[in-house]
Amino acid sequence: MKKNKIGVRSEKQAIFRRYFIVSALLIFPLFLLNSCGIYSFTGTTMDASIKSVTIVNFTMATAGGPSNMALQFNEKMKEYYQRNTNLALLPSNGDLQLEGSITGYEVIPAAPTANDQAALNRLTITIQVKFTNNKDEEKNFDQSFTFFKDFPQNQTLSQVESRLIPLILDQIVQDIFNKSAGDW
Known part of the structure; x- marks a missing residue:
């Protein structure tokens, strides 16, 4: 056929x-x-010439909070950058530098009820961050990052602190990363 x-x-x-x-x-x-040479699957938009990051130990500049909170935060920052970038973590003189302090740790009533009691309390943590990009000074910033979590009034801070602090710090680390490496 x-x-x-x-x-x-x-x-x-x-x-x-x-x-x-x-x-x-x-x-x-x-x-x-x-x-472009700057795309990555984690959403970072860093220039290909950036090879290293230095995370100077953050300090406690507030009276509240557990004494090891700055250490927890420092470790979370370093781990997050190592997990989400291929930058070398240097003790000093990195292409990117992050430093700062924990400036706020407070518990306030978040949801008042009719009989002047709070149904919820709010734990808020604030961290002041100075970011220096040694390759592009226009991306430098000095900014506060704040996040909070609410907890029921019938629980004390000491009952929820060990659960809430890591959640709050995780979100602040992500916000700092997005601002510094993701440029969002």
């Missing part, structure tokens, strides 16, 4: 289309990943 010219042509076109689509799907991602 012979195929007519139209059937042969459409079959060749279908094969060509398949090869074109498969080729495009394989080649296009390579252009995306190679074009």
Whole structure:
């Protein structure tokens, strides 16, 4: 059986289309990943020339909070940068530098009720961060980052502190990372 010219042509076109689509799907991602040299799957937009980060130990500049909170925060920062970037963590003179202090630790009533009692209390932590980008001074900042968690009035701070502090610090670390490395 012979195929007519139209059937042969459409079959060749279908094969060509398949090869074109498969080729495009394989080649296009390579252009995306190679074009700028600054893309990463974690959402960071750091320049390829940035190779290192220094996280100077944050200090406690507030009277409240557990004595080891600054240490917890320092370790969370270092771990987050190591897990989400390929930057070398240096003790000093990194291309990126983060330093600062924990400036706020307070518990306030968050949801007052009709009989002048709080249904919820709110634990708020504030951290002042100075970020220095030694490759691009326009990205430097000195800013406070604050986050909070609420807890029921019938629980004391000492009952919830060990659970809430890590959650609050995790969010602040993520916010700092997004501002410094993600440029969001």
